[in-house]
Amino acid sequence: MRQASIILHLWKATIIQSMEYRASFVFAIIANFFDFIFGLLQYLVFFTAAKSIAGWDSDQMLVLYGVFMLVFALHFILLYPNLVAMGDMVNSGNLDLLLTKPINAQLVVSFKRISLEELGSIGTAALLLGWQFYRGIIVADLGNFLLFGVGIITSLLLIYCMFLLLICLAVLMERLDNMSQLLWSFFSLARYPVEIYPNRIRYVFMSFFPVAFIATIPASALLGRASSVTVWSGFALAIVGVVGCSWLWRCTIKSYTSAGG
Amino acid sequence: MFNMPVMNEQVHEYAIVTKALNREFKVRLKAEGLLASVRNFFSPASKTVNAVNDLELQINRGDIVGFLGPNGAGKTTTLKMLSGLLVPTSGSIEVLGYTPFNRDHAFLKSISLVMGQKQNLWWDLPPVETFAIHRQIYGLTDAEYKSRIDELIAMLEIADCLETQTRKLSLGQRMRCELAVSLLHQPQILFLDEPTIGLDIIMQKKIRSFLLDYHRRFNPTILLTSHYMDDVAALAQRVIVIDHGNKVYDGHLTDLTNKLHPEKIISVLLNDGEFVCKLEDGCRLIHHEGQHYRFMVSRNRVPELAARLYATGNIADLTIEDPPLEDLIGQLFTPDSQSR
Numbered sequence: 286m287r288q289a290s291i292i293l294h295l296w297k298a299t300i301i302q303s304m305e306y307r308a309s310f311v312f313a314i315i316a317n318f319f320d321f322i323f324g325l326l327q328y329l330v331f332f333t334a335a336k337s338i339a340g341w342d343s344d345q346m347l348v349l350y351g352v353f354m355l356v357f358a359l360h361f362i363l364l365y366p367n368l369v370a371m372g373d374m375v376n377s378g379n380l381d382l383l384l385t386k387p388i389n390a391q392l393v394v395s396f397k398r399i400s401l402e403e404l405g406s407i408g409t410a411a412l413l414l415g416w417q418f419y420r421g422i423i424v425a426d427l428g429n430f431l432l433f434g435v436g437i438i439t440s441l442l443l444i445y446c447m448f449l450l451l452i453c454l455a456v457l458m459e460r461l462d463n464m465s466q467l468l469w470s471f472f473s474l475a476r477y478p479v480e481i482y483p484n485r486i487r488y489v490f491m492s493f494f495p496v497a498f499i500a501t502i503p504a505s506a507l508l509g510r511a512s513s514v515t516v517w518s519g520f521a522l523a524i525v526g527v528v529g530c531s532w533l534w535r536c537t538i539k540s541y542t543s544a545g546g
Numbered sequence: 547m548f549n550m551p552v553m554n555e556q557v558h559e560y561a562i563v564t565k566a567l568n569r570e571f572k573v574r575l576k577a578e579g580l581l582a583s584v585r586n587f588f589s590p591a592s593k594t595v596n597a598v599n600d601l602e603l604q605i606n607r608g609d610i611v612g613f614l615g616p617n618g619a620g621k622t623t624t625l626k627m628l629s630g631l632l633v634p635t636s637g638s639i640e641v642l643g644y645t646p647f648n649r650d651h652a653f654l655k656s657i658s659l660v661m662g663q664k665q666n667l668w669w670d671l672p673p674v675e676t677f678a679i680h681r682q683i684y685g686l687t688d689a690e691y692k693s694r695i696d697e698l699i700a701m702l703e704i705a706d707c708l709e710t711q712t713r714k715l716s717l718g719q720r721m722r723c724e725l726a727v728s729l730l731h732q733p734q735i736l737f738l739d740e741p742t743i744g745l746d747i748i749m750q751k752k753i754r755s756f757l758l759d760y761h762r763r764f765n766p767t768i769l770l771t772s773h774y775m776d777d778v779a780a781l782a783q784r785v786i787v788i789d790h791g792n793k794v795y796d797g798h799l800t801d802l803t804n805k806l807h808p809e810k811i812i813s814v815l816l817n818d819g820e821f822v823c824k825l826e827d828g829c830r831l832i833h834h835e836g837q838h839y840r841f842m843v844s845r846n847r848v849p850e851l852a853a854r855l856y857a858t859g860n861i862a863d864l865t866i867e868d869p870p871l872e873d874l875i876g877q878l879f880t881p882d883s884q885s886r
Contacts, residue, residue, distance in 0.1 A: 287685055294682045302670045305711070378664045385629050385659045386683050387651035539647070542571060543631050 288389050296399045299366070303401065313402035321354060321409050324476075339480035344422045345508055346478075351413040352507065353476045353500035356440045358406035360472075364448045366398035368465050371455045380456070381543050391534045394452060395445070414507070422508070429509045432516045436503030439516070442523035443498055447471060449530040453537040475499035495522060560640075561735055561767040562605040562628060567637035569598040569623050569791075597623040599791040600637070607734075610761060610768040612782030612799070614775075616879050620791040621771040625737045628769070629659045642734060655684060658733035662740035665720065666727045667712045673723040674708045677730065684731035691730070698726040702756055718749035725753070729760065738770045742777055754780045775871030789879055806874045810848050812841045814855060815863040837862075842869075 303310050328350050332343040341349065371394065374380045384390055417423050451464045479490045479497040490496040498519040505511035575591040576582060598620040605611055613621050626632040627639060630646035630653065639646055644653035667676045681691045699705050702722040707715050715723065721741065729736070738757075742750040754777060761768060761781075772778055778785060778799065785802060787795035795802055814821070816837040828844035829851060843851055848866060855861055868874075 287682070291679070291682045294679050298668055298671055298675050298679060301675065302668065305670050378661070381626070381631050382659065382661070382664055382666055384631055384649070385654060385657065387654035388683055539633055541631070543626055 288392055291388060292392065292396050295393070295397050299398045300401060310402065314405050317403050318405050318409065321406050324354070325350065325413075339478055341478050341480070344417065344420070345504075347413060348417050348422060348507055349478060349500055349504040350476070351410045351417065352437075352504040353472075354406055354410035355414070356437065356444070356475075356500055356503070357472055358403040358410060359441060360444050360448075360468075361403040361406070362400055363396060364444065365465065365468075366400040367395055368448055368451060368468065370398060371452050372464065375455055378543065380541075384538065384541075390538065391449075391531060395448065424509050426509060428513075429506055432506035432511055432513055433503055435520050436498070436506045436511070436516050439519040439523045440499045440503055442527050443495055443519075444468075444471075446523070446526035446530045449527075449534055453530075453533050456537050456541055471496065472499070475501070478504075495519065498523070559607070560604050561607045561609070561642060562603055562769070563640045564601055564603040564628075565638045567598055567601040567603075567624075567627065567639060568596065568635045569620075569627060569632060570635045571595050571597055571623075596791050598627070598634075598788075601788070601791070601793055603786070603793075605767060605769065607767055608765045609784060610770065610782045612778035612785040613769055613771040613788070614778060614785055614875055615771075615788040618790075619788045621788060622739055623791075624788070625659070625739050625769065625771065629657055629737050630654065631659075655731060656734045657737065658728040658731070658735070659737045660725060660728045660739065660741050662721070662743035665712075665724055667720065667723055669713050670711055672709045672711055673704070673715075673727070676712075676723075676727055677708075680727050680730050686731065694730055694732065695726070698729060701759060702726055703752075718745055718752070721745060721749070721753065722756075725756065732764060733766055735767045735769070738768060738772075740772055741770070742772060742774055750774060750776065757781055775875060779871055787875070787878060794878065803868055803871070803874055804845065806877055807869050808845050809842050809869070810845055811867050811869060812843050812848065812852060812855070813863075813865045813867070814839045814841070814861060817860050817862045819860065 325347075328343070328346050331338060332346070336342065338346065374383075374394075380394075383393060386393075414423065418425070423429075447468060451467060455464060474490070474496045479487050479501045482490060487497070491498075502511055502516060502519055506516055571594070572592045573595050574586075575593055576586045601620075601624060613624070615621050623632065627634050628641055628646055630641075630649045633647045642653065642656050644650055644656075646653065666680070667673055668679075677691075677695060686694070699708070702725060704719065704722050704726060707719045707723065712720060712723070725741070741757075742753050745753065757768070758781060760766075768781070770777065770782060783798060785795065785797070785799050786793060787802070811832070816839070818837070820837075821834075821839050828847045830842050831839060832842050833840035841851075852864060852866060855864060
């Protein structure tokens with residue numbers, strides 16, 4: 286509870302901080318809204334030339350896009366600002382001060398900052414999914430919704446694993462620019478259904494480099510076309526991943542050499 | 547289970563104990579030029595540097611100890627090991643009975659690390675917001691927080707800068723707020739790494755006077771590194787000098803100055819005329835301008851010479867002082883001083 290309360294206070298501080306620069310804050314919200322619209326147009330352009338892509342028709346693709354944007358926005362709100370700040374935190378030595386505090390350093394490094402600029406994208410993604418539900422593309426089925434919930438949690442946990450791996454690299458290497466680019470590449474693979482990739486790559490995306498679990502599997506769950514075995518296997522994989530990455534973080538901190546001095 | 551704080555309080559009379567403490571770093575080497583950079587990119591060369599060598603420390607609870615040494619001597623590395631940031635290569639450390647690098651929360655609640663060049667304060671927020679975050683981190687109750695923060699605000703005279711964004715504060719105001727944040731949880735051990743760096747003389751004095759006052763009230767153990775010898779002279783009675791990771795002196799500051807420089811400076815301002823006395827053994831003139839004279843005098847001859855100068859009846863002012871501490875410590879690290 287104390288750790289959660291600390292994180293809430295840190296979030297409060299970052300929200301106050303981001304509101305210091307009002308114009309930048311408002312501009313970011315507008316830019317993110319247009320980013321969402323342009324992404325949507327991209328999908329619609331595909332379907333002027335084809336009725337379906339790898340077995341996904343335009344309505345199903347919109348569900349996939351809604352799920353993808355939801356996950357992307359959550360990552361952008363919770364993790365992205367912390368990833369961007371990490372390199373500077375290591376170089377400036379401010380990680381040193383953090384590590385001398387009686388707190389869960391992994392938790393604070395991961396969630397110290399929050400960015401509300403993508404909050405609008407969550408709203409628009411929810412609207413898109415709501416619209417598809419209203420149109421009957423998403424079937425009202427409790428089992429599907431449960432699998433979707435598990436799928437979204439899996440997706441966020443896997444993104445967190447990737448984030449934690451990059452954070453550990455930043456600490457070990459003392460400098461690792463463009464870490465966020467790597468995560469963006471990961472996302473750019475996830476915005477399309479894994480079925481569009483050749484079989485071998487699809488296998489990799491379902492196992493070692495689980496891109497499929499970011500958006501395709503949760504969207505499939507909403508559409509009632511995901512097997513519960515796949516969803517729960519992904520969840521188990523994500524739990525193992527988080528435990529493994531947390532262990533890696535602890536090892537990284539033990540071998541941390543600190544900046545200067 | 548082995549680190550119960552109450553038990554530690556009873557058992558450990560020392561706040562800090564280190565035995566044969568070592569810390570090595572791998573340092574990357576690179577020769578000059580583009581070709582060397584390309585070669586180094588594919589086959590990086592490195593060497594191992596011993597930042598701290600077999601360091602033995604025993605520091606009593608409530609002591610203020612100055613930690614001196616030139617740049618790269620291993621002072622900050624030692625502080626980082628003592629505060630749990632770095633894991634030693636070998637040797638043992640006990641701070642308040644805890645092994646620092648285990649980073650027990652009870653241990654971390656008992657210490658504070660203040661680094662003059664790094665800050666806890668959030669740059670775009672007023673200090674009061676950072677105080678509130680630290681209150682949560684250390685789990686202080688409303689009453690504890692209020693009484694402590696009020697006391698620190700009064701002692702550090704920071705009431706007027708609490709609600710100004712940190713980025714708009716002067717360096718001195720920032721440092722005082724930084725100290726307030728670091729002391730909010732009333733640590734038993736305070737590690738101060740260059741706390742007055744970059745501050746003007748007046749602010750340095752304010753910080754020193756605050757630290758003395760704080761120590762008098764709460765009696766924490768303080769380990770201080772500073773390049774400003776006045777900080778060390780004003781705060782610490784005991785100094786530990788390290789060079790290239792090796793401890794070269796551990797004892798009272800006055801003993802160190804006596805050992806390094808068995809002389810004092812007598813400055814004299816005459817009423818009129820010139821100084822006509824014959825200089826004797828153990829006394830030499832080091833500066834003369836108008837009616838102002840400065841002599842370097844053996845410590846054991848100072849009382850006698852001062853009395854004789856007064857007896858001339860031509861003295862407007864006379865002061866006796868130690869040579870600047872910077873010069874003394876500087877001597878300690880010159881190659882010909884190693885035999886001292």
